[in-house]
Every structure is written in C-alpha cells, then in structure tokens.
Amino acid sequence: MHHLLTLEDLDRAALTRLLDRAEHFRTHAAPRDLLAGRTVLTLFFEPSTRTRTSFVLAAKRLGADNVNFDLSRSSTVKGESLLDTLHTLEAMRLDALVVRHNENGMPAYLARHANTGVAVVNAGDGTHAHPTQGLLDALTIRQRHPDFANLRIAICGDIRHSRVTRSDVRALHTLGVGDIRLCAPRAMLPESLDAFPGCTASEDFDAALADVDVVMMLRIQKERMAAAQFPEAADYHAHYGLDARRLALAKPDCQVLHPGPINRGIEIAPDVADGPQSRILDQVANGVVVRMAVLAELLATPA
Numbered sequence: 001m002h003h004l005l006t007l008e009d010l011d012r013a014a015l016t017r018l019l020d021r022a023e024h025f026r027t028h029a030a031p032r033d034l035l036a037g038r039t040v041l042t043l044f045f046e047p048s049t050r051t052r053t054s055f056v057l058a059a060k061r062l063g064a065d066n067v068n069f070d071l072s073r074s075s076t077v078k079g080e081s082l083l084d085t086l087h088t089l090e091a092m093r094l095d096a097l098v099v100r101h102n103e104n105g106m107p108a109y110l111a112r113h114a115n116t117g118v119a120v121v122n123a124g125d126g127t128h129a130h131p132t133q134g135l136l137d138a139l140t141i142r143q144r145h146p147d148f149a150n151l152r153i154a155i156c157g158d159i160r161h162s163r164v165t166r167s168d169v170r171a172l173h174t175l176g177v178g179d180i181r182l183c184a185p186r187a188m189l190p191e192s193l194d195a196f197p198g199c200t201a202s203e204d205f206d207a208a209l210a211d212v213d214v215v216m217m218l219r220i221q222k223e224r225m226a227a228a229q230f231p232e233a234a235d236y237h238a239h240y241g242l243d244a245r246r247l248a249l250a251k252p253d254c255q256v257l258h259p260g261p262i263n264r265g266i267e268i269a270p271d272v273a274d275g276p277q278s279r280i281l282d283q284v285a286n287g288v289v290v291r292m293a294v295l296a297e298l299l300a301t302p303a
C-alpha cells in the first residue's frame, strides 16, 4: 500500500490487518518513535473537526512531525495552482500528505502528479470516498460484533452526498456484511446502487430499522445541495430522525453510529445521541487509532 485513496482495492485480509493494527494501538502504549523523522502534512480544503485533529494526533503519537497547512494564509489564495502547491510542498521533503477536498478524485490526482515518493491519504473527497472513516466505523462495529457475517445494518440520511456511506459500504461489504439497508427520502437516495455493493434502498425508515444490529445516522450535507432541496427540519425529523421510539424497532442492543458533526433534533434526537446505545464518541476515539494504523502502514519501514 503506497497511498490510501479509497477502500476499493483493499481485500478482506488487508482491511483486517489495518483494523487489527488499530485495535493494537488502542490497547497498547503507542510506539512513540515508530515514525521519528517522518513528516506528515495535513492539507484541508474543507472544514473538519474530527478528521484533521485525529490525523494530527495520530502522527504525533507515533513520533512524526506534523505540519498543518493553513490554507487561508497560504498562496492558494493568491491563485497558486494545486499542482504548484503540491510540488512546492514536496520540495520540502514530505513523507505523507493528508488531503481533504470538495472535488471527487482530487487526492488521486495529487497522487498521480507527485514527483516524490510522498504517500497521499484521502481524508474525504467530495461525495466520493472517506476511507479512514470507513475503517473506523468498521472497527467500532467489530468491537461489539467480531463476526461481520449475519449483521444487519441500516444507514439513514443524506446517502446521495455521503462519501462516508460509500467508504463504509465498501468496508462492510468486503468484510462480509450481507444486509446493508440504505434509507432516505428519495431526493437523498443515490441514483444508482452501483457504488453500493450489497445494499438495498428504501424510503421507509421504520421498516429499515426492523431487527438491525447497527444504525448509522448521517447529517444532511447542505453544502452539497441547492437551498431549494433543503428539507424542513421538523418534517425531516418526524420522518427520518432517530428517536427513542424508532430505536426500539431495532435489536435491543443496537449500536447507534454517526460520523459527526451531528445536528441534534434533526437526524438524531439528543437523548439517543447521548444514550447508552450511542457509540459516537467511541467512533471519535477509534478515529485516532485507525489513522495511526494507516500512517504506520504507509510510512513505517519494515524492520
């Protein structure tokens, strides 16, 4: 593995190895010098709380140097092209470039045009992929359900614009989950299920929740839709919000996931987000160790 751009090329063994490594970092002291002398640059063209911070912490916990590229103060605001920015940064000797961009495929484009051996990690590109989120969600689920076969999983919300769902589905399908139910109002369902192997789609949230082991809720990605498409918040919550009544339709120990940021009272009721079945903060904690595993896999020279 030289870059991490999507989860599409990772088979079950490769995914399992990354999850095992992340779990090891969670339960053992981090080897503080594993990435000593390596430099990881985080380059985010879209806002981020969890993803950026956890990549920074992951790099630091393994002893790498981290540079957080401050776009608002950089020459991209003076019109420097992305490739000129890439080559300028590469000339300073980087080992990894963690990039988030609103255009699908931009991390792959940078990986193709890199002059040096820099490893490119996709931290979310448009609606296309968010591979480390797919890994951390799989890890969070695996901590309660070590066997992915026979799991029933519902994913509800703005699927159409969700790079998280695309990467989650890749990971979960490859790991053996056979029943993945996508649920949303029609305007938020994807036009085709080609990028969603092993999934069914419906508009009926109550039906989709029947006997699921895991439900993942998603934010409405207003930044990726026209204002006219925004649903009315109260109406959306009535049909697609996860509240205590709906959660009771799932299995009694159903885990509730959400990649964040959450919009309380819209896609999820506060008592569910903060309730005993919520794994939302476990996902955040797992995000750090998954990103440690990815950086270790890409950058640590084998002994």
Ligand code: NCD
Pocket (backbone or CB within 6 Å): 050, 051, 124, 130, 133, 163, 164, 218, 219, 221, 259, 260, 261
């Ligand atoms: C997601 C993203 O940016 O794709 N957030 C995240 O990385 N945890 C989902 C979202 O923004 O709704």
